[in-house]
Structures are given as structure tokens and as C-alpha cells.
Amino acid sequence: MAGxxxxxxxGICHGLGSDYAPTELTSARSVVMNGVGKSYRFMRINPETEGVTCIQLFGNTPEDFTEAMKIICEDELxxxxxxxxxxxxxxxxxxxxTGAGSGLLKTPKLAGEIVRQSREATEKLGKVLTVKTRIGFNDSSKNGPEFAKILAANGAQAIxxxxxxxxxxxxxxxDWEQIRLMRESVRDCGVYFFANGDVKDGPSARKILDVTGADGVMIGRAACGNPWLFSEVKDYLLCQNADKTIKNISFKEKCDMLLSELHGRIKEVGEKTAVCEMRGVMPHYVKGFPGASRMKVALCRASTEMEVRQILDDCLRLKEDGL
Ligand SMILES: Cc1cc2nc3c(=O)[nH]c(=O)nc-3n(C[C@H](O)[C@H](O)[C@H](O)COP(=O)(O)O)c2cc1C
Known part of the structure; x- marks a missing residue:
């Protein structure tokens, strides 16, 4: 997810149960035009902490994807x-x-050609090819089932x-029913199928799998500021005694995780950029706790790690004092 x-x-999510997560989307054209340099920080992977690694690309021509994949595979990491x-x-x-992203739902033939040529490229590079899409472009064009068939027929290994x-x-x-129709349309194609949308806990994960018949579930927004969700969901799906899987994460644990994410990001991109980019992330860690609105405002104004630490320390102290 971008941002x-x-x-x-x-890496944090993988440590807490996520099997894998794609990078945020990166422009294939930009990689072709400028090499990996400009987009490197969005595509950076860490096979040691992430387990399975996945780079997500967007674009509108098959050649941009195949060329970008080759260029990416020339980089050591x-x-x-x-x-x-x-x-x-x-x-x-x-x-x-530009016709990219969900714009490709309007040009299924081109989408198929992108997948066909990309699969040829990934075969040569020894990589797996997957596609992320939606149920259609708008209400009058829910072409998901035919679209999924085209993706599978052209070599997508997971959708x-x-x-x-x-x-x-x-x-x-x-609309989980539309996801089910898409799943059904490719049931015999040997493609892995993941369902996504509005999963926020164990029961919703169980339900989306039951409704859609998908092989797996992807989680987006609910994991922001809550990486523990992955182990909670996994435990729920695997455990008979499901109620026991709900974890109460304390404010202190949330603050510690926020700081650990910030610290990791600082190592990636430096303090100024990391704190700035975390302004969109930090409010998710503190939401739901007393005084969250005030904390969010303060955190969004912070520009150094020290300031963030100070704000969280002050809040923890007030909490301990019962104020
Ligand atoms: C801020 C934001 C950024 C996102 N960026 C991406 C992205 O880069 N690539 C992608 O495939 N989906 C992206 N998504 C979509 C999510 O992956 C997911 O499909 C969507 O939020 C629905 O799932 P959810 O209900 O679990 O959030 C983004 C969503 C949000 C809200």
C-alpha cells in the first residue's frame, strides 16, 4: 500500500504472521526511463526479514513491464x-x-498481452507473476469474471x-459475491486466488474465504498501525478456540511498535523523510486511545525522532498518572 x-x-508484518506483502506500486515506465535509482526506495526488499518478497509495478505497455523486470533483476539486491x-x-x-492500474479493466486485450509478455519475462528470470485487480471499472462494467479468465489464460500465477x-x-x-464470481470463473485454471476488501479481524477473514472460496486473503487498511492483525487472523483461522485469539494490544506496545517502525524507516531513508512519511502512519497507531485526536495533531507536527519520542512519552506519563 502506497505510503x-x-x-x-x-518486515514487521511478516514477523507477526503475514506470509508476504507487495511493495507499494512503482511505475514500470519510470524504471525503464531512469533505471532503478529513482524508484529504489519504493522497491527495496529485504529477503531476510520479509520471507517472500514481491515488487508491484504499474504501467500501460507490455514492453515497459518486461524491460523494467529485466532492469530490476540486474540490481544485486x-x-x-x-x-x-x-x-x-x-x-x-x-x-x-494513462490506461494503467484499474484503467486496464477497460482494455482486457491489452491487460492479457501485458500478462502474456510479463510471464515470458518472469519465466526467464525465474520469478513468479501475479496480478492485483478489482471487480470492474464501474457499476455498468463489472467484467471481473471475464477479466480474471483473460489474466489466467495469459499466465498469471495468482490473482x-x-x-x-x-x-x-x-x-x-x-462486494464479496462479485469476488466469488471471479474466483469461480478461474476455478479450473490452476491459478491461486486471493480475496481482498474489508477484512479487519479473524471472523471477517473466515467469512471472506467462505463466501468467495478463495485460497487466501489479503489485508490492507486494517493492518495500518496494527501489524498484530496478521497473527490474530492466522490464529483465528487455524484455531478451534477462536475467541482466545483476540489480542489486546496496550498503548505502550503500540507506542513501542510505532517507534520501531520509525527507527527502521530512518535507517532506510533518513530522519527527515522518515518522520515526514510517518505523519500519515502514526495516527493509525494511536487511534482509539483516549486523547488520540490531540496526539495525532502533535505527531503530525513532529519533524524529528526525538520529538515523536517526547510526545509519546508525555502521553504515556499522563496515562500512568490517570490524567
Ligand atoms: C492509502 C492506500 C494505498 C494503497 N496502495 C496500494 C498499492 O500501492 N497497491 C495495491 O495493490 N493496492 C493499494 N491499495 C489498495 C489496498 O491494497 C486494498 O486493495 C484496499 O485498501 C482494500 O482492502 P482493505 O479493505 O483490506 O483495505 C491502497 C489502499 C490505500 C487505502
């Missing part, structure tokens, strides 16, 4: 990536208007579907 799934956070994921779900106007149309962005409820 959230940096290499540090993905990035060449260790396990999976290339093609984004066919991003609804942001800037991406869609992840977010149960909203591009027009919906993130509004309304995810």
Missing part, C-alpha cells in the same frame, strides 16, 4: 525478489488516465481481487 508498506513495515505483481487495480486518476469497482475507490462495502 504504508515500506520494507520496514513489511532487487534481483533476489520472488514475485512481480502487476497492478491492475489502482483507481487514482493520474494512473487511470488478488479487491471487491470494489475502480469508480468506488474505497467507498461503500466490498
Amino acid at each position: 504504508f508498506s515500506c520494507v520496514t513495515f513489511r 532487487l534481483s533476489r525478489v520472488d514475485i512481480f505483481d502487476i497492478n491492475m487495480g489502482c483507481p487514482v486518476q493520474k494512473v487511470v488516465k 488478488c481481487v479487491h471487491g470494489r469497482t475502480a469508480a468506488q475507490m474505497y467507498a461503500g462495502e466490498a
Whole structure:
């Protein structure tokens, strides 16, 4: 997820049960034009902390994807990536208007050609090819089932579907029934199928799997500031005594995790950029706790690690004093 799934956070999530997480989306064109340098920090992986690694690319021409994949695999670290994921779900106007992201739902033939050529490339590079998409472009074009068939027929090895149309962005409820129809359409194609949208705990993960018949579940927003969710969900799915799997994470544990993510990010991109980028992330760690609104304002104004530490220490002290 753009703004959230940096290499540090993905490592934290893996340590807490996530099997794997893709990088945030990176422009294949930009890699072709500028090499890996400019996009390196978005594509950086750490096979030691992440387990399975996955770089997500977006674009609108098959050649950009195949060329970008080759360029990425010339880099010592990035060449260790396990999976290339093609984004066919991003609804942001800037991406869609170029025909990339969820714009590809409108051009299924091109989407198929992108997958076909990318699969040829990933075979040569020894990588796995997956696709992330949505149930359709808008209400009058829910072409998900045919689209999924095209992706599978052209060689996608796994498909992840977010149960909203591009027009919906993130509004309304995810339509798990449409995900089921897509799953059914590729049931005999030997492709792994992951369901995504509105999973926020063990019961919703169980339900999306039951409703859609998917092989696995992907979790987005609910994991922001809550990496413990992965072990909670995993325990719930595997454990008979499901109620015992719900964990109460204390404010102190949340603060410690926030600082550990910040610390990791500082090592990745330096203090100034890390604190700035964490402004969108920190509020997720403190939400739901008393005084969260005031804390969020203060955290969003912080510009150094020390300031963040100070704000959290003050809040912890007030909490201990019962104020
Ligand atoms: C801020 C934000 C950034 C996102 N960035 C990406 C991205 O880079 N690649 C991607 O495949 N999906 C991205 N998504 C979509 C999520 O992966 C997910 O499909 C969507 O939020 C629905 O799942 P959820 O209900 O579990 O959040 C993003 C979503 C949000 C809210």
C-alpha cells in the first residue's frame, strides 16, 4: 500500500504472521526511463526479514513491464525478489488516465498481452507473476469474471481481487459475491486466488474465504498501525478456540511498535523523510486511545525522532498518572 508498506513495515508484518506483502506500486515506465535509482526506495526488499518478497509495478505497455523486470533483476539486491505483481487495480486518476492500474479493466486485450509478455519475462528470470485487480471499472462494467479468465489464460500465477469497482475507490462495502464470481470463473485454471476488501479481524477473514472460496486473503487498511492483525487472523483461522485469539494490544506496545517502525524507516531513508512519511502512519497507531485526536495533531507536527519520542512519552506519563 502506497505510503504504508515500506520494507520496514513489511518486515514487521511478516514477523507477526503475514506470509508476504507487495511493495507499494512503482511505475514500470519510470524504471525503464531512469533505471532503478529513482524508484529504489519504493522497491527495496529485504529477503531476510520479509520471507517472500514481491515488487508491484504499474504501467500501460507490455514492453515497459518486461524491460523494467529485466532492469530490476540486474540490481544485486532487487534481483533476489520472488514475485512481480502487476497492478491492475489502482483507481487514482493520474494512473487511470494513462490506461494503467484499474484503467486496464477497460482494455482486457491489452491487460492479457501485458500478462502474456510479463510471464515470458518472469519465466526467464525465474520469478513468479501475479496480478492485483478489482471487480470492474464501474457499476455498468463489472467484467471481473471475464477479466480474471483473460489474466489466467495469459499466465498469471495468482490473482488478488479487491471487491470494489475502480469508480468506488474505497467507498461503500466490498462486494464479496462479485469476488466469488471471479474466483469461480478461474476455478479450473490452476491459478491461486486471493480475496481482498474489508477484512479487519479473524471472523471477517473466515467469512471472506467462505463466501468467495478463495485460497487466501489479503489485508490492507486494517493492518495500518496494527501489524498484530496478521497473527490474530492466522490464529483465528487455524484455531478451534477462536475467541482466545483476540489480542489486546496496550498503548505502550503500540507506542513501542510505532517507534520501531520509525527507527527502521530512518535507517532506510533518513530522519527527515522518515518522520515526514510517518505523519500519515502514526495516527493509525494511536487511534482509539483516549486523547488520540490531540496526539495525532502533535505527531503530525513532529519533524524529528526525538520529538515523536517526547510526545509519546508525555502521553504515556499522563496515562500512568490517570490524567
Ligand atoms: C492509502 C492506500 C494505498 C494503497 N496502495 C496500494 C498499492 O500501492 N497497491 C495495491 O495493490 N493496492 C493499494 N491499495 C489498495 C489496498 O491494497 C486494498 O486493495 C484496499 O485498501 C482494500 O482492502 P482493505 O479493505 O483490506 O483495505 C491502497 C489502499 C490505500 C487505502
